[in-house]
Amino acid sequence: MADVTSTAAPAAAKASRKGLSEGWFAWALIAPALVFIGVIVAWPLVETVRLSFTDADLGGENWVGLANYEKMLSGAKFFEIVGRTFFWMVLSVGLKLIVGLIGATLLNAAVPGRALFRMMIMPPWVIPIAIGCIGWLWLYNGQFGFLSGMSQRLGLLDGPFEFLAYKNSAFYSAIVTDVWVGTPMVSLFFLAAMQGVNRDLYEAAWVDGAGRWYRFRRITIPQIMPVIVSMALLSAIWTFNSFEIIYILTQGGPRGGTTTMIIDTYKTAIGNYKFGEGAARAVAIVVILGVFSLLYLKVLDRVNKHYGVK
């Protein structure tokens, strides 16, 4: 640095160093992650596509062309399952966002005890999903469970009610559990976003006489909208693929009442050893989610522009 005679040299060296190696350096940093995902996710995905054109089972596999897809698409059952999956996703994500937004707002309120309340919403998120499901399984038990027992004591029910034994009640019970698992994380992300909103905005509005509800509607919501929208997409994908909750509570039953696409895929491939037919269903999930995500990202782009986020 003290060498005055060659001031141009370091700059030139820097430029060439940068120009030559930035791209390579970047790829060297990314390569390990990319290779790892390539082996553990991308390759199995390619294999899944290949298997979907075969009749693979425990015995072996033969090329069968589009037969698996034809079989899958020819029955009414498949479309019923797709419809149910979307209903499951929309209802559960909607509830997670609404409950999460209300929860975040409550936890953001400046009342004593706030720090404690924020801690108390963590548990469903940080424990293994399977363990939370065991808790709900017991709550839903008709003979000995809390919900059925309490409802009888309070006179809401005449006798024991098995929540997971009927198509509709099993479906909505699984939704409640899914919302329970997903809400804490949504709440904390919304809470974090709310705390990131510039307080000057609220104060300016307050000085102008704006009420709480007005400030919430006109400042909080627009300010955290980008987070809401991206959380909605992530949550939608996870909920669409929600496996453990349904599988532990109902295994997709009763009589298929809680069978979503992911459960159907698992049962076909693992339960009935029809690897080829299962793979076709897996491909269907990927295609549907891919199209859904692309459409959604288009919307997200527009929302971000609308709210002036770069």
Add this chain to the structure above:
Amino acid sequence: MLMDRYTLLQKIGIYAAIALFLTFILLPFAEMFRTSLSPMSHLFSQPYKIWGDNFSFQAYSDMWVKVPLLGRYIWNSIYIATMVTVITMVFVIPAAYAYARLDFPFKAMSLGIFLSVNMFTGAVLLIPLYRVMRTLNLLNTYWAMIVPGVAFLIPTGIWLLRGYLEKIPKELEEAAYVDGASRLYTLRRVVLPLATPGLIVVGTSIYIGAYAQQYLFAVTFNQVAELQPLPAGLNQFIGYQTVEWNQMMAAALTGVLPVMVVFLFLQKYLVAGLTAGAVKE
């Protein structure tokens, strides 16, 4: 501040709503705890009784006898989640840095590929994944549960950490770089120390993900009882005749307690960190 002051009625409303919200969140835990204290005869008594005078902590000592490997399962869960977190971070840190700081060909496209991994879950790819694990000779080892866990957490990790790294002032790096430091040295000695709060938040999120989703890979890729994580190990309380519900609940609560306590206290940093990081844009 004056703006934040509530009337008494508003306060009551807020507390009532919080109570309702927390009831929903904590109900399963309360019920699990109540069940863990109940003798089996109480659980199966009719009509339904909430509280009995014969409640005790008996199940908390019986469970270790009924399932001798319980301590091992609890440890396995923590071990697997820790390994997944450490390995994921090793992959995530360099990649996140590249996306935050460097310009290179196919940047947007490769990031898109990473993020699209979010669309798959283990359950969709189970059969080929099983074959990959078999080819790599990883079935029935800890790695069978660690490796897929890492793969599915890398994308979220990159996405979260990139947000933090973008917020670190570029000038510090450029200064080190002009002084002749290599890129790798700059990353290690300048960027990472500054990113510590972000690393903690991202690491915590990954740990939660790794701890929460241990069931499917464990029951599919591992048959060795000694290696099972807690969620899979709890199945042992399900007998041929009866399910030892009280002991199962006692074991579940005891098993998650260490991790839960840590996270309850990390919550504050997590929320603060999420504010500073990826959530902004």
